[in-house]
Amino acid sequence: MKIQITDAKWLCEHPEVSLEELVELSGLSTELLRELVDYGALAPIDLQSAETAASQTEVRSTQWRFTADCVVAVQTVSRLREDFDLDANALSVAMMLIERIHGLEAQLQELQSQLPQLKRQAQTR
Amino acid sequence: MKYKDYYETLGVKRDASADDIKKAYRKLARKYHPDVSKDPAGEEKFKDVSEAYKTLKDPEARAAYDNLGKHRPGEDFRPPPDWGQGSGDGSFSYEDVDLSDLFAAFGGRGRRGGSIPIPGQDFEVNAPITIEEAWRGTELELNLSVPEHDGAGGVRRVPLVFKARIPKGVTDGEKLRLPGKGGKGLNGGPNGSLYLNISFKPHALYRAVGHDLYLDLPLSPWEAALGASVEVPTLAGPVRLKVPAGTNSGQKLRLAKRGLPKRGEGEGNLFAIVQIVVPPAPTDREKALFKDLADASKFDPRAAFPKGDGK
Numbered sequence: 001m002k003i004q005i006t007d008a009k010w011l012c013e014h015p016e017v018s019l020e021e022l023v024e025l026s027g028l029s030t031e032l033l034r035e036l037v038d039y040g041a042l043a044p045i046d047l048q049s050a051e052t053a054a055s056q057t058e059v060r061s062t063q064w065r066f067t068a069d070c071v072v073a074v075q076t077v078s079r080l081r082e083d084f085d086l087d088a089n090a091l092s093v094a095m096m097l098i099e100r101i102h103g104l105e106a107q108l109q110e111l112q113s114q115l116p117q118l119k120r121q122a123q124t125r
Numbered sequence: 126m127k128y129k130d131y132y133e134t135l136g137v138k139r140d141a142s143a144d145d146i147k148k149a150y151r152k153l154a155r156k157y158h159p160d161v162s163k164d165p166a167g168e169e170k171f172k173d174v175s176e177a178y179k180t181l182k183d184p185e186a187r188a189a190y191d192n193l194g195k196h197r198p199g200e201d202f203r204p205p206p207d208w209g210q211g212s213g214d215g216s217f218s219y220e221d222v223d224l225s226d227l228f229a230a231f232g233g234r235g236r237r238g239g240s241i242p243i244p245g246q247d248f249e250v251n252a253p254i255t256i257e258e259a260w261r262g263t264e265l266e267l268n269l270s271v272p273e274h275d276g277a278g279g280v281r282r283v284p285l286v287f288k289a290r291i292p293k294g295v296t297d298g299e300k301l302r303l304p305g306k307g308g309k310g311l312n313g314g315p316n317g318s319l320y321l322n323i324s325f326k327p328h329a330l331y332r333a334v335g336h337d338l339y340l341d342l343p344l345s346p347w348e349a350a351l352g353a354s355v356e357v358p359t360l361a362g363p364v365r366l367k368v369p370a371g372t373n374s375g376q377k378l379r380l381a382k383r384g385l386p387k388r389g390e391g392e393g394n395l396f397a398i399v400q401i402v403v404p405p406a407p408t409d410r411e412k413a414l415f416k417d418l419a420d421a422s423k424f425d426p427r428a429a430f431p432k433g434d435g436k
Binding site for chain 2: 010076083117
């Protein structure tokens, strides 16, 4: 049997994604994603300050751009919503905490990588 | 088909109320959910818990499950002949069916009969690769067993074998997407995607942080003191690194652009972390030379410590 080869793609073609693309990649509704932006759990790239965000949310949401990292974030939101039955407010708190944990884990990994391996082996012994 | 005891999985009695089932599920979900728990076995456990809950929370699905009767977990069994939803004339084989697939149709059943397009399911697979594979890109052979709907409400497991081309530039923990490789869409809905969770296997020499690589660089005390030109292994082959005189342990020496390639253009860096090592079994001559050095040197590495009275 000849095995077919498929190209694995990056999560999105561009370093930035639109609200529509996030909807497609997460399976969440536009309303929920808008709510998450309102709660500050998701931040479009071009929102200058909180005030302009509040006044322009309705008008500009179609033009929002998000960093590609948001794709992973909204997929996490989607899982949490499905598995824990959380509302937008609870989701935004959970997202904030998860992001902080990821940040700390990345820092920890970076620091651990700088420890000499020999010393690390000695420590685990 | 292998029997699974969903009640046992959730730790509830067979006559538990819907509320008890929900409570038991939530408690276990908080414990094992991969986004929340750090239990390495959590993901597998959560899958079982989630599968059990999906069936038991739906009154219709729960009743159908109860109708299967009670068997020992893992026991091979067939549903009673009058059991089922649209599996039709009985020619349907239960050999290659997973119990969870039988209940996947509940809840969404009202929609499935209609003509509303339903997008296919997304699949997720862990894909461990080596740092070398991430550096040059690779092809990964995937052997999966995925549920396939036959359109009449029946579901069976089918093998899905194909190769995925991993582009160079992926990092540890990154996700890649294979559009259309997920479950088939129904009624003209789009196929789902297959997601690859890339992770790096531990490497004997390198640790990866994003696109940067870290490597231990052991130096002898004299190389560190006098400076040296040493050979350092990189993914592209060995290069010579100039170690400046007076280099200390823990110092990071940067080899620019010797890390992993980035998506698009550019590369990460390779950092060599200096570690001064002494001969584990010095010869008499080496010992004598160190003794001479000790006698001749006024260097005090602990000058910053407060001076005590030595007690």
